[in-house]
Amino acid sequence: MQSESTGSPKGMDVQKYSNKKNLRFSDEALALSQKIMKRYPEGKQKSAILPVLHIAQAEFNGWLSVEAMDYVASLLKIQSIEVYEVASFYSMFNLKPVGKCVIEVCRTGPCWLMGAEDLVRFIEKKLGIKEGQTTTDGMFTLKTVECLASCGTAPMMQIGEKYHENLTFEKCGTILDDYKNKGEQISHWRKERIKNHTDIHQ
Amino acid sequence: MGRQLLINDLDKEGIQSISGYKANGGYSALEKALKMKPEEIVEEVKKSGLRGRGGAGFPTGMKWSFIAKPPDVPRHLVCNADESEPGTFKDRFLMEKKPHLLIEGMIISSFALGANTSYIYIRGEMMYVFHILEKAIQEAYDAGYLGKNILGSGFDLDLYVHCGAGAYICGEETGLIESLEGKRGNPRIKPPFPAIQGVWMRPTVVNNVETLAAVVPIINMTGDEYAKIGVGKSTGTKLISASGHINKPGVYEIELGVPVEEFIYSEKYCGGIRNGKKLKAVVAGGSSVPILPTELILKTAKGEPRLMSYESLSDGGFQTGTMLGSGGFIAMDEDTSIVKNLWNFTRFYHHESCGQCSPCREGTGWMEKILHKFLDGHATSKDIDLLWDIQGKIEGKTICPLGEAAAWPVAAAIRHFRPEFEEYVKNGKNMVDVKHYYRINKLQEA
Numbered sequence: 001m002q003s004e005s006t007g008s009p010k011g012m013d014v015q016k017y018s019n020k021k022n023l024r025f026s027d028e029a030l031a032l033s034q035k036i037m038k039r040y041p042e043g044k045q046k047s048a049i050l051p052v053l054h055i056a057q058a059e060f061n062g063w064l065s066v067e068a069m070d071y072v073a074s075l076l077k078i079q080s081i082e083v084y085e086v087a088s089f090y091s092m093f094n095l096k097p098v099g100k101c102v103i104e105v106c107r108t109g110p111c112w113l114m115g116a117e118d119l120v121r122f123i124e125k126k127l128g129i130k131e132g133q134t135t136t137d138g139m140f141t142l143k144t145v146e147c148l149a150s151c152g153t154a155p156m157m158q159i160g161e162k163y164h165e166n167l168t169f170e171k172c173g174t175i176l177d178d179y180k181n182k183g184e185q186i187s188h189w190r191k192e193r194i195k196n197h198t199d200i201h202q
Numbered sequence: 203m204g205r206q207l208l209i210n211d212l213d214k215e216g217i218q219s220i221s222g223y224k225a226n227g228g229y230s231a232l233e234k235a236l237k238m239k240p241e242e243i244v245e246e247v248k249k250s251g252l253r254g255r256g257g258a259g260f261p262t263g264m265k266w267s268f269i270a271k272p273p274d275v276p277r278h279l280v281c282n283a284d285e286s287e288p289g290t291f292k293d294r295f296l297m298e299k300k301p302h303l304l305i306e307g308m309i310i311s312s313f314a315l316g317a318n319t320s321y322i323y324i325r326g327e328m329m330y331v332f333h334i335l336e337k338a339i340q341e342a343y344d345a346g347y348l349g350k351n352i353l354g355s356g357f358d359l360d361l362y363v364h365c366g367a368g369a370y371i372c373g374e375e376t377g378l379i380e381s382l383e384g385k386r387g388n389p390r391i392k393p394p395f396p397a398i399q400g401v402w403m404r405p406t407v408v409n410n411v412e413t414l415a416a417v418v419p420i421i422n423m424t425g426d427e428y429a430k431i432g433v434g435k436s437t438g439t440k441l442i443s444a445s446g447h448i449n450k451p452g453v454y455e456i457e458l459g460v461p462v463e464e465f466i467y468s469e470k471y472c473g474g475i476r477n478g479k480k481l482k483a484v485v486a487g488g489s490s491v492p493i494l495p496t497e498l499i500l501k502t503a504k505g506e507p508r509l510m511s512y513e514s515l516s517d518g519g520f521q522t523g524t525m526l527g528s529g530g531f532i533a534m535d536e537d538t539s540i541v542k543n544l545w546n547f548t549r550f551y552h553h554e555s556c557g558q559c560s561p562c563r564e565g566t567g568w569m570e571k572i573l574h575k576f577l578d579g580h581a582t583s584k585d586i587d588l589l590w591d592i593q594g595k596i597e598g599k600t601i602c603p604l605g606e607a608a609a610w611p612v613a614a615a616i617r618h619f620r621p622e623f624e625e626y627v628k629n630g631k632n633m634v635d636v637k638h639y640y641r642i643n644k645l646q647e648a
Binding site: 039041044046047048049050051053054076078082085086089090091092093104107108109110112113114145146147148149150151152153154158161162163188189193 | 276285286287288289290291293294319325326327328329330333360362364365366367368369370381382383384385386387402443444445446447451452453485489530532534538543546547550553554556
């Protein structure tokens with residue numbers, strides 16, 4: 001799998017997004033990670049790597065620094081290289097800093113038939129960035145992704161956990177304005193999910 | 203015709219929750235199954251003729267009977283919910299609307315296979331469905347359908363959801379197993395098959411979401427009754443994800459054997475081609491299956507009406523036929539550029555190739571580059587032959603079927619739409635401007 005360039009830190013204060021010092025999960029995230037590790041047979045806790053990396057991404061500003069991956073390796077008691085090779089394989093892991101809000105527009109097959117290309121151009125124009133870049137205020141990163149299994153409601157984009165479907169320019173513009181007004185960090189595994197993980201069974 | 207077994211009661215109130223699901227007959231199949239012997243369940247599934255709904259169409263009962271049963275080695279059932287085939291969105295729909303159907307199917311299937319720990323491998327992008335499933339699983343634990351000694355049967359089962367992180371290749375069963383073990387999703391060489399050595403080298407069965415859900419009606423109505431639905435060896439119902447230039451895109455549950463023409467044009471299903479356009483081509487089973495022009499999708503080469511079934515769609519082999527695949531039905535209208543569509547698909551396969559096998563890693567990249575030449579207006583007629591040559595050198599030469607999945611669409615596009623490639627060659631640059639399709643009527647209307 002080729003890694004997608006996920007946003008140059010153009011105009012962003014990279015240091016602000018670096019977590020070198022005191023890098024560790026919140027208590028809730030740590031408890032959740034340990035719960036997840038118990039779902040796999042003894043000695044096979046490496047299996048938890050994908051869920052735990054998702055949590056790490058939610059905890060550490062939406063991307064995985066080398067330090068974040070090293071920390072995950074220590075949690076799972078595996079070598080750092082085992083985390084690097086996995087994190088670089090899967091397209092959902094951002095290995096560079098991203099904006100607070102990552103826009104992922106589906107570009108494949110049916111979405112493309114229904115105008116995904118034009119949608120990407122529209123967002124590029126609206127935000128003043130190109131695909132793969134991050135806005136200077138650090139709010140948005142624009143990515144194109146492969147099929148998100150939402151072909152019947154094309155064109156569509158995903159922001160954090162949420163699917164935004166049957167998009168028109170107008171609808172898309174309104175959605176982006178909403179996120180901008182909220183201005184909060186959006187991740188696939190949302191922070192409130194980590195806090196309220198009591199609904200996740202043992 | 204027209205029976206629905208999986209999504210028949212979506213309009214019922216609270217069907218997403220356990221109480222609503224139970225109020226509509228949910229978990230009755232489980233109660234029935236737990237009174238049966240595991241072998242009897244496998245036998246019922248064999249009798250039903252159920253075939254894998256993920257795309258390959260392998261008989262499910264037979265797959266189950268292959269599972270090795272060495273003493274003291276745990277077995278696992280893994281549900282493949284890594285739905286990533288372009289054009290397919292039925293599993294997401296089913297899990298979102300009726301999560302307990304999948305859970306009930308998984309408990310019955312785990313019991314039949316003797317698995318005490320089972321996993322649902324869901325793709326990471328569907329995180330919101332992940333949370334729906336987690337909630338539903340918790341409800342099932344609270345109701346005593348999961349955990350120790352389920353309904354007093356002595357059978358224990360733990361069910362967990364495992365999320366992926368964005369990789370088409372993890373929909374391939376050995377790639378999925380590698381991913382579940384916490385590695386890159388590189389498919390394994392078979393044999394050994396997962397039924398002998400799967401996840402953590404233990405006997406494992408991997409089944410698609412829809413396949414496991416279908417086990418519930420099979421137990422409820424018996425395998426013999428289920429086998430009466432459908433046509434020939436295509437038994438039962440199938441979820442079809444309809445997308446593209448049709449009036450009514452969405453998920454439809456059909457009895458296998460509905461004529462393709464009826465499926466496209468009747469108001470009950472797709473409702474015809476939008477904006478009064480003509481149909482140009484159809485990809486009938488997800489992006490990997492060969493594309494067919496209108497005349498061949500509506501009728502076979504022999505002139506018989508084409509049906510939505512495993513056999514009828516593949517009638518004529520790849521010369522004049524295609525496959526049912528995962529049921530991702532993509533319709534394209536007369537304004538569609540087959541070449542550009544093919545480039546889009548090929549870019550997808552290039553992006554998603556795991557990189558283990560050279561023919562796929564390199565071949566998909568070259569095919570994408572050559573197709574881009576057509577779009578840029580620089581291609582020559584030799585490039586058509588070169589594309590044909592490359593696809594032939596990928597097919598059958600890779601560890602997993604991603605190679606075929608990438609090669610077949612290219613072969614079919616050249617086979618059925620060669621004049622369009624030649625047009626690109628002839629008109630060069632002009633073609634790019636003249637045929638810039640998809641000025642998204644839909645987006646502009648709004």
